[in-house]
Amino acid sequence: MNRKFYVPILGFLATIWLFGCANEDSNSLDTSEVFIKYYGSESQEETIDLLELSDGFLLLGSRTDVDNTDFYLVRTDSAGNRIWEGIIDNDTIGTTDIPSKMYYDDVNQALYIVGTSSFDRGDDNLEKVQIDHMFLLNLTLSATGFTAVDTLIYRYYDQRNSTDPTYVPGFRGTTGADILEVGGQLLVLGSVEAGSNDPSLTDNSILLMKISTDFQTIEWERVKGFANDDFGRSLLEANGRYYYMGAITTTSGVGNGGVDVLVEEFDFTSGNENNQTEYGSANNDEPFNMIYTNPGIAIAGTTGTGSSQFAFLLRVSSNLGTSQIRELSYPVDESGSRWNTQGADLAQTSSGDFFIIGTVNSFSDAADDPRENEVVLIPTNSIGEVYEGDVQEYGSVQSDAGNAIIRRADGTMIIGATVHFGGSATMMSLMKTNRNGEFFRN
DSSP: OOOOOOOOOOOOOSOOOOOOOOOOSSSOSOTTTOEEEEEOOSSEEEEEEEEEETTEEEEEEEEEOSSOEEEEEEEEETTOOEEEEEEEOOOOTTOEEEEEEEEEETTTTEEEEEEEEEEEOOSSSSOOOEEEEEEEEEEEEOSSOEEEEEEEEEOEESOOOOOOOSOOTTEEOEEEEEEEEETTEEEEEEEEEOSSSOTTOOOEEEEEEEEETTSOOEEEEEEEOOSSOEEEEEEEEETTEEEEEEEEEESSSTTSSEEEEEEEEEOTTTOOEEEEEEEOOSSOEEEEEEEEOSSSEEEEEEEEETTEEEEEEEEEOTTOOOOOOEEOOOBOSTTOOBOOEEEEEEEEOTTSOEEEEEEEOOOOOBTTBOOOSEEEEEEEOTTOOBOGGGOEEEOOSSOOEEEEEEEOTTSOEEEEEEEEOSTTOEEEEEEEOOTTSOOOOO
16 A cells, blocks of 8 residues: 655644624524634635534534645534644645545544545656545544644555555545544545546546554455446444445436435445445435434435525435435425525434535525525424424525534534635634524524
């Protein structure tokens, strides 16, 4: 395995823009229960993932500087107050590092992050081009920051019997999507460029691998593609069974063309397929995250194209039986006009209801309503029927997005969002709801 260590640059930002809570237009919310907090700098930050720790929260973001993009990690207390923040990059000139997911092993107090690092390849005689590399990190957390234990910059290749540590023909561009620790080993999901070492080939296949927690040993790898662009999105362990979910591009079949949802159950020991099913409609159906719902699996995503997009909920059985995508339409007036929405993540309540977090993009930035895209929280019953009177939106005067959601043991929820305050200033945000899913909004 071609293994390179890069010491992440640990830095704490000198200037933090913190904003107080926005005011609800109703006085019905208890301000001791809900909050909105912001984290960031003079650069641009985007929320990617969110974890709840025993004493607070951890936000994974993407920070854009003048010349590159880096991983950005923020730790808060249980009230959302920032404790520390830090930047991680692979320390290669001209690189763009974008995170995807993180997993915290509470027993061993290890944080694993997967993402993609793009930089010039150095293994060919062609003109230099940016090539994607999977970027894996193993970190330990402390009261004041984090320490990198292991890092890996990795590209897939077909022949693994070479002892030459340099890049050789046959390497393929590789991206990271999700990571899961199980019994001292890591499951990693991503995508790999199909075809040869030719950078003009852009088709992608799904990459699934099992690797040791120190990144030294790859136990197995599986590549699965359907001759078009196929991308791994999410991993799940459910009662000792293992699944991955991907977005696949089809020319015919379930979705009659376009993007569909693939869910596959696989064997942890071998990586071999146990069962798989495709789900889709006549529209593009792009999935983003899945959760275990006991019983079964629930997936949130976006269906449709262009100016006609809607968040969706897909519920499937543990045995991956047939199921239909539920479009979460939301009429905004008596004429039947509907908000265009995108679904990013979901959480389930103890009663079986769902909350889907995402973005509403139906605002026009008109003079009488300067809003653009807004964070949207869509509550549904167990089969995806929207509780229309309880749908909520929040945002600034420019484009905002809901990215991640956690339902806490007490019934409240934490939302990770990206908020745009004008110019180039986008910031990461935590929004805490009350037990009814209500939060401060403008």
